[in-house]
Amino acid sequence: MTCALVSKQWFSVVKERSKLSLLCKSIKKLQGEFLENIENLRLERNNRFFDCQIIGLMKGLTVLSAENCIGTEGVKHICKMNNLTKLNIERNEIGEEGAKYISKMKQLTELNVGWNGIGKEGVEFISELKNLTLLEIEACRICDEGAKSISELKQLTHLNISYNNISNLGSKYLTELKQLTVLTLCDCNISEEGCKYISELNQLTDLDISNNDIGCNGVEYISGMKQLLFLYIYGTNMYPTELQKISEMKQVTNLNISWNYVGDEGAKYISDMKQLTKLEVVRSDISTEGAKHISELKQLTDLNIGENNIGGEGAIAISKMNQLRILDISDNNIGGIGAEHVSQMKQLTHLDISHNCIGNYGAKRINTMKLVFLSK
Template sequence: MGGGDIEGAIPVEVYRKLTNLELLALNGNRLEMEIASEIGGLRSLTHVDISYNNLGETTLPSELGLLSDLEFIQCFFCQLAGTLPTEIGKCTNLEIVSFASNFIGGTIPTEIGQLNTSLRHLNLNTNNLEAGPIPSVLFRLTQLTTLSLFSNSFRGPAFPSEMLSNLTNLENLDLGRMSLTGTIPTTELSVWAPSLITLYLSVNSISGTIPTEVGALTRLETLGLDQNNISGSLPSELGLLSSLQRLYLWEGNRLLSRRDVPPELERLLRENAVCKFESDCDSGADYEARHF
């Protein structure tokens, strides 16, 4: 029923009659409703997608914790409010969680750490999550390949030591538009060399220089470092990033002039037609998609 013209609310009786339902796809409709607590009775659910609806700043019901078979839940652009329920930690088969572009506040519950053997994709970007350091419980999710916290209120170190030592499977890391500090790690970057595709740290307060070790990230397609406090020259090792498609460096930093680009990087920018400014690269839809 995704992408249709369903309006209003889903009658509670529907939940009570579809107890064997495995996939609930209501995305892209015109629903205006709360997520009924009766959803907890759909014990066979593995996939839930109610994105792109107007849920009227409703909250996620604690009954989600009854869905022990749930593998996928996606609810972005829904006007969800409240906090993430602690009961989400009971959904130990969850692999993909996306609550992006809502009004969710409070803290990330420690119970989410119970998903450490299953969760691969966590997208909480563009919410109102409580200010403070990136919660250490996230670093227990050792199977994560995608972590997006873009545009929340986190502050403190951008690269806590636990992140570097535990999240060794990351392919996409998006920590842009927050208040993160510190420098880009040097030798620790090699942990991510086999896998990292996206490293997006734009619009923070990261300082120091770009380390030569960044050249080890040969799978990298997007590197976003603009609008920070980064200074110094560009390492020639950036020219080793043969998969690069987007490189955001110059705006808002204290780097040397663009006329001082190393020849290795200049050649890569030309051969890959690398996009250098976000305003030139993507439409609004593409921009949202890049934040997972």
């Protein structure tokens, strides 16, 4: 009898003090005494059979990720969770109605409502969440007026508004967000005028303006942002002239200039950025000479130079970068000789050397490497 009493008391203590995180793949697993102790719940994507009423039993839930598995009906239950502060409901087709329910959750500080097509009216509802510091709202059919509504969220520090048609006027509205440090507006129909507005965000340290036709003047505006540390500017039709301006951003540590006309001349300019630790130059018309220029970046730890044509000699130059830990050199025609030299990079933890026709000899040499990840 005494043992039973002690066990019951200990169970009560454990139940009271346990804080749980859970990845749920099946609704059948969400049963039992400890539902109210779950603080962090991630539902497996595309789990359309999930019963959102069960979430109502999770009184302690503060973080919920439910991508493509709840729909508007699920949002009706979720909006009653008063302790939730971080919510991811990406790709749930919640529309304007779902956004209206979400707007009741005034306690939210982080929200991902991307790929939901909430439109102008939906964004107006989201703009009522004045405690948000992080908002991901990409691909939601937002235009300039939607950007204006978002600009009312003065406390935002992180904003992802990619794949919307916010254009230059929308960019102007976003300049009112004086707390922003991270801004992502990939593929947003922004031109050089929009870049001029964005360059006024002097507090930004992380900017992704990829897949926009920003032009030479747009690049010049961006290159003047001396506080940026992370810059993603791929697919913007840049030539070596523009890259010369980018190379003047001596403070940048992470740079993605993929899918531009970099060439060997552009690679030479980039080699002046001695503070870079991560560089992505995928499909950028780089040959052997360009690879040699890039190999001068002795501080790089992460390099993606895939889908160029650096050849065996280029691979030899890259293999001398002893500080590299992550290397993607795929689709570069490096052959067996190039693979042999890459295999000597014993410090690598991740390597993609696929689509290079390295042959049996090259494959044998690569197999001697002790890697966490390998694609060949």
